[in-house]
Amino acid sequence: MKIYSTNQIKNIVLIGSASSGKTTLAEAMMFEGKVIDRRGSVDAKNTVSDYTEVEQLYKRSIYSTLLYTEYNAHKLNIIDTPGADDFVNGVISAMKVADACVLAINAQSGVEIGTRTLGRIADRNKKPMVIVVNQLDHEKANWENSIESLKNLFGTRTVIIQYPLTTGEGFNGFIDVLKMKYYTFTDDNGTRIENEIPADEADRAAEYHNALVEAAAEHDESLMETFFEKGELTEDEIRKGLSLGIKSRSAFPVFCASAKKDIGTKRLMDFIINVAPYPNSGNVFTTEDGKEILCDASGPASVFVYKTAVEQHIGEVNYFRVISGTIKEGMDMVNAGNDTKERISTLFATAGKKREKVSELVAGDLGCTVKLKNTKTNHTLNAGTDWKYAPIVFPDPKFRTAVKAKNENEEEKLSELLHKAHQEDPTLIVEYSKELKQTILSGQGEHHINILKWGILNNNKIEMELFPPKIPYRETITKIATADYRHKKQSGGAGQFGEVHLVIEPHTEGAPDTPMFKVEGKEIKLNMKGKEEINLDWGGKLIYYNSIVGGAIDARFMPAILKGIMDKMEEGPLTGSYARDIRVTVYDGKMHPVDSNELSFRLAGRNAFKEAFKKAAPKIMEPIYNVKVYVPSEYMGDIMSDLQNRRAIIEGMESESGFEVIKTRVPLAEMYKYSTTLSSLTSGSATFTMKFADYQQVPADVQEKLLKAYEAEEKDE
Ligand SMILES: Nc1nc2c(ncn2[C@@H]2O[C@H](COP(=O)(O)OP(=O)(O)OP(=O)(O)O)[C@@H](O)[C@H]2O)c(=O)[nH]1
Ligand SMILES: [Mg+2]
Numbered sequence: 001m002k003i004y005s006t007n008q009i010k011n012i013v014l015i016g017s018a019s020s021g022k023t024t025l026a027e028a029m030m031f032e033g034k035v036i037d038r039r040g041s042v043d044a045k046n047t048v049s050d051y052t053e054v055e056q057l058y059k060r061s062i063y064s065t066l067l068y069t070e071y072n073a074h075k076l077n078i079i080d081t082p083g084a085d086d087f088v089n090g091v092i093s094a095m096k097v098a099d100a101c102v103l104a105i106n107a108q109s110g111v112e113i114g115t116r117t118l119g120r121i122a123d124r125n126k127k128p129m130v131i132v133v134n135q136l137d138h139e140k141a142n143w144e145n146s147i148e149s150l151k152n153l154f155g156t157r158t159v160i161i162q163y164p165l166t167t168g169e170g171f172n173g174f175i176d177v178l179k180m181k182y183y184t185f186t187d188d189n190g191t192r193i194e195n196e197i198p199a200d201e202a203d204r205a206a207e208y209h210n211a212l213v214e215a216a217a218e219h220d221e222s223l224m225e226t227f228f229e230k231g232e233l234t235e236d237e238i239r240k241g242l243s244l245g246i247k248s249r250s251a252f253p254v255f256c257a258s259a260k261k262d263i264g265t266k267r268l269m270d271f272i273i274n275v276a277p278y279p280n281s282g283n284v285f286t287t288e289d290g291k292e293i294l295c296d297a298s299g300p301a302s303v304f305v306y307k308t309a310v311e312q313h314i315g316e317v318n319y320f321r322v323i324s325g326t327i328k329e330g331m332d333m334v335n336a337g338n339d340t341k342e343r344i345s346t347l348f349a350t351a352g353k354k355r356e357k358v359s360e361l362v363a364g365d366l367g368c369t370v371k372l373k374n375t376k377t378n379h380t381l382n383a384g385t386d387w388k389y390a391p392i393v394f395p396d397p398k399f400r401t402a403v404k405a406k407n408e409n410e411e412e413k414l415s416e417l418l419h420k421a422h423q424e425d426p427t428l429i430v431e432y433s434k435e436l437k438q439t440i441l442s443g444q445g446e447h448h449i450n451i452l453k454w455g456i457l458n459n460n461k462i463e464m465e466l467f468p469p470k471i472p473y474r475e476t477i478t479k480i481a482t483a484d485y486r487h488k489k490q491s492g493g494a495g496q497f498g499e500v501h502l503v504i505e506p507h508t509e510g511a512p513d514t515p516m517f518k519v520e521g522k523e524i525k526l527n528m529k530g531k532e533e534i535n536l537d538w539g540g541k542l543i544y545y546n547s548i549v550g551g552a553i554d555a556r557f558m559p560a561i562l563k564g565i566m567d568k569m570e571e572g573p574l575t576g577s578y579a580r581d582i583r584v585t586v587y588d589g590k591m592h593p594v595d596s597n598e599l600s601f602r603l604a605g606r607n608a609f610k611e612a613f614k615k616a617a618p619k620i621m622e623p624i625y626n627v628k629v630y631v632p633s634e635y636m637g638d639i640m641s642d643l644q645n646r647r648a649i650i651e652g653m654e655s656e657s658g659f660e661v662i663k664t665r666v667p668l669a670e671m672y673k674y675s676t677t678l679s680s681l682t683s684g685s686a687t688f689t690m691k692f693a694d695y696q697q698v699p700a701d702v703q704e705k706l707l708k709a710y711e712a713e714e715k716d717e
Helices: 022-032 053-058 089-097 113-124 143-157 199-217 221-230 235-247 265-275 408-424 446-460 555-570 598-615 633-645 674-681 700-716
Strands: 009-016 065-071 074-080 100-106 129-134 158-160 162-164 173-176 181-185 192-195 252-256 301-311 315-324 326-328 332-335 341-343 347-351 354-358 360-362 366-370 380-383 399-405 429-433 438-443 464-467 474-477 481-489 496-506 516-519 522-525 530-535 541-546 582-590 618-632 649-656 659-667 687-697
Touching: 009 022, 009 089, 009 113, 009 265, 022 065, 022 074, 022 100, 022 129, 022 265, 053 446, 065 265, 065 366, 074 265, 089 113, 089 301, 100 113, 100 265, 113 143, 113 618, 113 687, 129 143, 129 265, 143 158, 143 252, 158 199, 162 252, 173 199, 199 221, 199 235, 221 235, 235 252, 235 265, 252 265, 301 326, 301 408, 347 360, 399 408, 399 446, 408 429, 408 438, 408 446, 438 446, 446 464, 474 496, 481 516, 481 598, 496 516, 496 598, 541 555, 555 582, 555 598, 582 598, 618 633, 618 674, 618 700, 633 649, 633 659, 633 674, 659 687, 674 687
Parallel strands: 009 074, 009 100, 065 347, 100 129, 129 252, 158 252, 541 582
Antiparallel strands: 065 074, 162 173, 173 181, 181 192, 301 315, 301 380, 315 366, 326 360, 332 341, 332 380, 347 354, 347 366, 399 438, 399 464, 429 438, 474 618, 481 496, 496 582, 516 522, 530 541, 618 659, 618 687, 649 659
């Protein structure tokens, strides 16, 4: 492969809802660029992009795949991404390194929930966008509806460049209102004829053309003037205007295609190469401290790794964008995060599995390398500078499950594999919860986790079992209570003695210290000597007051009493969950001149706390999540009644053109496998996000159940 310079490279990411035809389109692009001489198909499991075993098994993309094609003296880097929500990781990381996205719409359904989700991701990443309405050859294709749904979503940013004369089986071409030509295709391999626009289409074509000219003129004053003067713009002027509109995200040009029949591929690539931003005028890379780095091939060498994958027979492969400078084979670089020296032994341009060795890659190009020692997704490698780029931010998980190895002896190996999986896919999160005593695996959906499970079984012969995760409940109190507890033990030699009198009360942030308690018929006046405010690792606080009078307990025993209290805070008296938001005042007690020691006071503190806690109207609190559900209107009824069964509190609803957004608060305990239910209730057309909000008391009936379950568990042990 020849060496391409920065102004001969374009980087696009293909996005679109599941099965819209991205992988098929990428295949056609590589075919047109002669990177392959035959087109494979997803159904025949022989595309360049979906080359992994698991992708072929499921006949869908699961990972992002870096591809390239060579066209019009340019190298077009294409990242094909999965459309399914579960594998959004591939979209998020690709967005970081591409300069524009190509959004594929399935003409059978127009804008889908997945399209909207991806549109939001493109928005957040400020990515220019070109739209391709695909599958126009399908019998159910409906161009008008597709355009209407696009206009509903993107408004006047929807700029039509092409329209079809017929759709369905007879679809064999389109009118291009930028070129003002009628293109027809004579076979399924992209053989194209350029025709004049038929006379009976002249009016409609002119109408679309005028709309395009106006949309193009809008982005530049001088173009606007030319337009007013002449009532028309030249083809080049339209391109210039669109180029500005694309860059500022105020124009999303719309193209026609049948990826399956290779119709429309060439014009789409022409347009991308002529109009989409070059790497040095698109994506701006900033370092963690906010410095903008110029995409300049003669600058210091610096790359950003956007994806790490483990590939059969090769091991770890790191995919990157050259942010600055020129990377050459054999170059020594330094990892900006961990100072590891890394040698770039070989460089590749890749089209899926097909890797082509290249001697260098310039600023703006995408490629990969192998055999790095300590470099992963989100890392920066430099030669002669110390930049470090702001990392890719991945979405919060939506599915959590507990896991263990079926065979106990393989637990350690499994844990290693899960940590590796996280490095490859940062949206897979694994942690051992000391609190729950479970390994919790989180991801984007049940399918996401099942694919991982399949991979580990298939490649490593380890079977992992999934089961419902425990909920990290919290315990707290709602009333004031006291307890006196004497710990006394006489056994032969030295005895144990410690007596603690304490008061506990609920803690609320900002409430003043209590100078006197009236509790259980007693009046306890306080003489505050010390106060410790402890921020608990698991959220909330413990405030510990020393209010001992007349040396009833030596100051040296106070930390031991606190330790005893913390023992019970860590294993709450109700269900063994963490306790939080409590104030404890130790106001009296007794010592023995010989037998008192730290252990005695620790035990006395612990038991006094436990007794008082049980009298203080204790409550179990549960984690609540803010959940946003995006759902087509027709499924609203089912979704709402399902949410009600999950103890959800609906906070708001918004509807926009056939879709509803439900804002709700749902207890984590009710969210197990929500993604799976939502998907089955809506035939996969809805999606949701969830984020931890706060802790709330559980309803009485739920508390009752939890107490009983804990009692039973205790008995078992
Ligand atoms: N009729 C018709 N079918 C198409 C077209 N493009 C793709 N398909 C079919 O649609 C299905 C999905 O195509 P893919 O290329 O895998 O779609 P994708 O967008 O990559 O799907 P994901 O990777 O799962 O998101 C396959 O059966 C394709 O053969 C097209 O232009 N016309
Ligand atoms: Mg695909």
